Amino acid sequence: MKEPINLINPDMYHAGNIEIIAHIRGKNEFYKLSPVLSQITWSGDIKSPSRTLEFDFLKGVTDDRVREIGLVVGSTVCMYEDDKELFRGTVTDISRATNNNEIRVTSHDIGYILGKDEVSFNFVNTTACDIAKAILKGSKGQMQLTYGKLAVAGTKITKMFIGVSRYDAIMSAYTTHSKADKSHKKYMIEVDLDKINVIEKGIVKLKITFDERVNIENADYKESISGMVNHVMVVDEKGNIIKSKSSKDYGTVFKTITKIIEQGKDKTVTDEEINKEFKSIEKTCSLSGYGNTSCKAGYKVQVKDSHTGLVGEFYIDKDKHTWSGGVYNIDLDLNFDNIMDEKDAGKDEQKESSTSSSVSTMGTDWGHGITADMINKVLKGKLAGRGAEYIKWGNAYKVNPLLIALIQRKETGTNFNSRLARECNNFGGITADPLYKKKSGRFVIYPSIEVGVERHFRLVSVKYLHDWGKRSIDAIMAVYAPVSDGNNTSGYIAEMKSWYQQFSGRVWNNSLLGTGVANEQEAHNNITVYSSTNSGNGSLSWNGIQFENPRQMRIVQFAYSMIGKGRYTWGGHGSPYRSDCSGFVHFCYASAGINIGWTTADQRYNGRQIPLNQIKPGDFVVMSSAASGSGRHVVLYVGNGQIIHNGGPSGAPITKRSLYTTGWYTVRRCW
Numbered sequence: 001m002k003e004p005i006n007l008i009n010p011d012m013y014h015a016g017n018i019e020i021i022a023h024i025r026g027k028n029e030f031y032k033l034s035p036v037l038s039q040i041t042w043s044g045d046i047k048s049p050s051r052t053l054e055f056d057f058l059k060g061v062t063d064d065r066v067r068e069i070g071l072v073v074g075s076t077v078c079m080y081e082d083d084k085e086l087f088r089g090t091v092t093d094i095s096r097a098t099n100n101n102e103i104r105v106t107s108h109d110i111g112y113i114l115g116k117d118e119v120s121f122n123f124v125n126t127t128a129c130d131i132a133k134a135i136l137k138g139s140k141g142q143m144q145l146t147y148g149k150l151a152v153a154g155t156k157i158t159k160m161f162i163g164v165s166r167y168d169a170i171m172s173a174y175t176t177h178s179k180a181d182k183s184h185k186k187y188m189i190e191v192d193l194d195k196i197n198v199i200e201k202g203i204v205k206l207k208i209t210f211d212e213r214v215n216i217e218n219a220d221y222k223e224s225i226s227g228m229v230n231h232v233m234v235v236d237e238k239g240n241i242i243k244s245k246s247s248k249d250y251g252t253v254f255k256t257i258t259k260i261i262e263q264g265k266d267k268t269v270t271d272e273e274i275n276k277e278f279k280s281i282e283k284t285c286s287l288s289g290y291g292n293t294s295c296k297a298g299y300k301v302q303v304k305d306s307h308t309g310l311v312g313e314f315y316i317d318k319d320k321h322t323w324s325g326g327v328y329n330i331d332l333d334l335n336f337d338n339i340m341d342e343k344d345a346g347k348d349e350q351k352e353s354s355t356s357s358s359v360s361t362m363g364t365d366w367g368h369g370i371t372a373d374m375i376n377k378v379l380k381g382k383l384a385g386r387g388a389e390y391i392k393w394g395n396a397y398k399v400n401p402l403l404i405a406l407i408q409r410k411e412t413g414t415n416f417n418s419r420l421a422r423e424c425n426n427f428g429g430i431t432a433d434p435l436y437k438k439k440s441g442r443f444v445i446y447p448s449i450e451v452g453v454e455r456h457f458r459l460v461s462v463k464y465l466h467d468w469g470k471r472s473i474d475a476i477m478a479v480y481a482p483v484s485d486g487n488n489t490s491g492y493i494a495e496m497k498s499w500y501q502q503f504s505g506r507v508w509n510n511s512l513l514g515t516g517v518a519n520e521q522e523a524h525n526n527i528t529v530y531s532s533t534n535s536g537n538g539s540l541s542w543n544g545i546q547f548e549n550p551r552q553m554r555i556v557q558f559a560y561s562m563i564g565k566g567r568y569t570w571g572g573h574g575s576p577y578r579s580d581c582s583g584f585v586h587f588c589y590a591s592a593g594i595n596i597g598w599t600t601a602d603q604r605y606n607g608r609q610i611p612l613n614q615i616k617p618g619d620f621v622v623m624s625s626a627a628s629g630s631g632r633h634v635v636l637y638v639g640n641g642q643i644i645h646n647g648g649p650s651g652a653p654i655t656k657r658s659l660y661t662t663g664w665y666t667v668r669r670c671w
Contacts, residue, residue, distance in 0.1 A: 050111030465516025520593025624663030
C-alpha cells in the first residue's frame with residue numbers, strides 16, 4: 001500500500017493572483033495589463049544582479065490597446081501577488097515580429113544598473129562592506145543606488161577598479177573576503193524592489209518541498225567527467241617544469257589529464273591558482289513542477305525524487321516562474337554545492353612596465369600585501385599609528401612603505417625618538433632637500449611630521465630609485481651606511497632583511513622594492529584617497545571642503561595645520577614658523593610638491609589667472625598693500641569664503657579670516 005501523500009498546506013504549491021501594472025514613461029498614468037497578457041515569465045540567476053520580468057501580448061487582441069496605452073522602453077512595470085509587490089523594474093526591450101502574433105516586453109529591476117554601469121575607484125585597506133557602500137553611492141554624475149542590508153565583511157582589501165561594472169566590483173570585494181575569511185561564507189546580490197542587498201548566500205531554507213509524489217513534473221540529473229583535469233604542471237617560458245601537482249580524483253578512469261600553466265618572470269603561480277585548475281566530476285540537475293514565488297536563486301530547497309537520485313537539500317542557481325493559459329509552473333537549476341559568482345575584477349597592483357618609469361603606471365599596492373597594521377607594529381613615538389599614511393605615500397611614490405618605515409627605524413632608533421625625529425621631523429637622515437633649506441647641523445628641518453614622512457618617500461622614490469636606478473635593498477642601504485664611513489654595511493643590510501621578515505612574515509626579495517616616480521607631481525597624481533578623505537562618491541573632501549585633486553587638498557590641509565602658529569617674519573624663508581605672507585603660501589604649495597617661488601613678485605605671475613567669482617580652495621590672491629614693504633600681499637583661499645594668511649604685524653601668528661581684496665589683485669591657480 002502506498003504511503004498517503006501529505007498535503008498539509010496545498011496553497012504552498014501555487015502562486016496567488018498575479019497582476020502586472022505599467023506606469024507609462026512621461027505620463028502620470030497606470031494600466032493593469034494582466035487581462036491582455038498571454039504569458040508572464042519572472043526569472044533570476046545567482047550570476048546576475050537583476051531579476052527579469054517578461055510578458056507577451058497577443059497582437060490580434062491587443063494592438064489597439066497597446067497603442068492606446070503608449071507602452072515604451074523606459075516605462076515602469078510592477079508585478080504583484082495578492083497585493084504584495086514582488087518586482088519593480090524598467091522596460092528595456094519591446095520586440096515585435098512578422099512571423100508570430102505576439103509583442104514581447106522585457107523589463108529588469110534596478111540591479112540591471114549594477115551590471116551595466118562602470119565605475120572608477122581606488123580602495124586601500126577597505127572592507128568589502130565599505131567598498132560596496134561607495135560603489136552603490138557612485139561617483140559624481142552617476143545614479144546613487146539605495147542599499148538595505150550589506151553583509152558584514154571585515155577583511156581589509158586593496159583594489160583599483162577602472163572601467164569595471166558596479167556588480168563585478170562589489171562581487172570581487174566579497175570574493176576576496178570569502179577566500180580570506182576562515183568561515184568561507186558565500187555572498188550574492190539581491191534586489192528588494194528599490195534597494196540593493198548583499199546577503200550571505202544559501203542560508204535561507206525554503207519551507208516548500210519538491211516531492212515526486214506531489215509537485216514535481218520532471219527532474220533531470222547528469223554526471224560527467226568529460227572536463228576532468230587531475231594533473232597540473234607549472235612551466236617557465238622555455239617549457240621547463242617548475243612545479244607539478246596531482247589529484248587522485250577519478251585518476252583510474254583516464255589515467256592522467258594534464259593542464260599546463262606558464263609562469264612569467266615577474267609572478268609566481270600560487271597553490272590556490274593550481275587548485276583552481278583541477279576539475280572533478282561535473283554534476284548538473286534541474287526540475288520543473290509546481291511551487292510558489294518564494295523559490296528564487298540563492299535559496300536552499302528540499303527535493304525528493306528517487307528516480308533521478310535528487311534527494312536532500314539543494315541550492316537554487318536559476319529560477320524561472322511562468323504563468324500561461326491559467327497554469328503556473330516553476331523551472332529550477334539546482335546545485336549540490338553552495339557556489340558563489342566569484343569575480344576577480346580590478347587590479348591589486350601594477351607591475352613595473354617595460355616603458356620608462358617616468359610614465360605613470362600606478363598600482364594600488366606597491367607594498368605587495370603590506371598593511372597599515374604591519375607598519376604600525378614598527379612605528380613608535382611621533383609616528384605611532386600612522387601606518388595608513390605610509391600605505392598612501394607608498395602607493396603614490398611607488399615604493400614599498402614597510403621598507404621606508406624600517407629605514408627610519410634604523411635612522412632614528414627603535415622608539416623613533418632621536419633628536420632628528422623629535423626636533424626636526426626628519427626621520428630619514430636627509431641632508432639636502434630642494435624645497436626645504438633650513439637645517440640643524442647637516443640635517444634638514446621639516447615643518448611638520450606629515451612633510452617629514454612624505455619627503456623621505458620622495459628621497460627614496462625619486463632620487464634613489466628613479467634618478468640613480470638603485471634597484472636593490474643592498475644598493476640603497478649602501479648609501480645610508482657606506483663602507484667608506486666605517487660602517488658594517490653588510491650587517492646593516494642583513495638587519496633590514498631580518499626586520500622585513502619579522503614584521504611582514506615574508507622573506508625579502510628585490511622585486512618587492514618598487515619602481516619609484518619621476519617627481520612629486522607624479523606622486524601626488526597617484527595618491528589613493530582614504531576613507532578619512534574620500535566622500536565615497538569618487539570626489540575628494542576634507543573638513544567639509546570639496547577638492548578636484550589630492551594636491552589641491554594637501555595645500556589646504558597644510559594651511560589649516562598652521563593656523564595660530566608661527567611668527568610673521570619679513571623675508572622669512574627658512575621655515576613656515578618664521579615666514580612672511582609669500583613664504584607661508586610657498587610652504588603650503590611646497591607641501592604638495594609644487595614650487596611657486598618665494599616672493600609675491602614671482603607668485604603674481606605663476607600658474608594661470610582665475611576670475612574672482614571662480615576662485616576655489618587652494619587658489620591664492622596677490623593684491624596691492626600699502627602696509628607691505630613690497631607694496632603687495634598674498635593670501636591663500638581655503639573655501640567657504642575664507643582665507644588663511646600670514647598677515648603680520650611682525651611676530652603675529654598665521655590666521656584665518658573672510659576673503660578680502662585691496663586695490664588691484666590677481667587670483668592665481670597653480671595646482
